[in-house]
Amino acid sequence: MIIIVCGVSGTGKSTIGKLLASKLQLPFYDGDDFHPKSNVQKMQNGTALNDQDRAPWLTQLSTELAQWESNKGAVLACSALKESYREILSTKCKEPITWVVLNGSKALLTERLDARKGHFFDSHMLTSQLNTLELPDYGLVINVALTPEEIIDTISTHVQG
Template sequence: MIIIVMGVSGCGKTTISSQLSQKTGIPYYDADDFHPKSNIDKMARGSALNDDDRLPWLKLLADTILEWSSKKGGVLACSALKEKYRAILSSKYKDIIWVYLSGSKDLIKQRIEARSGHYMNSDLLNSQFHDLEVPNYGIHIDISETPEKIINTIVSKLK
């Protein structure tokens, strides 16, 4: 089983994906770990990535998802903001379960500002919301709920 937990930075992708992994026994991965250094450096300078920056990263993830599908699967935390990004991610393996974490810009901004050691700053949040194309498929989750409730909701919808 391949599950991609998506949404803008600060919506809880890492928390929810890692806890979902623990609950289901499916390995957890963070798409951020697959970014080349040039992308991380660019975001750290406060610049948004463009599609040219993202394309090699998305293609690598698509190949990796295909590998996971033949093993123990994967729960991937990945922004996947645009439909064309999701199309690339699912280009090699179609049976992806999408989980979209949604919340208000104010709540997400508070979460980002409370973080330490993350390259995404709150100024880039506007560009993420601008790029976000909400999927009309998958499991949609309101992030104002507790992580435990969110996990239980997702697991119940996986059955």
């Protein structure tokens, strides 16, 4: 079972992904850990990534997903903002991926990003991500105004249902 928790920065992908992985007894991976240094540097400099920047990263993640799937599965936190990105991520998996899209208001996300310390992404790049986000008509779309516990319960019910 592969579950990808996605959405723009500040939605809590890593927090929810870790909690979900623990509950389901699956390994957790953060897509940010797979970015090449050039992508991280670009974001640290306040420049949004473009499709060309993301392509090798998404291709690598698709390979990793297939490997994790061949084991017992995994939970991945990954922005996956566009449908084309989700298609690349899905290319090497044999089974359908469970998609969980975390979504929230710009005000709430800005507040969360401004409270973060030591992360390479800051709130001034949020508008670019929100403009890029393509919400899918499949999977779960969950409002992050809910508590982490409510979000995990919603996902668990969906996965186990």
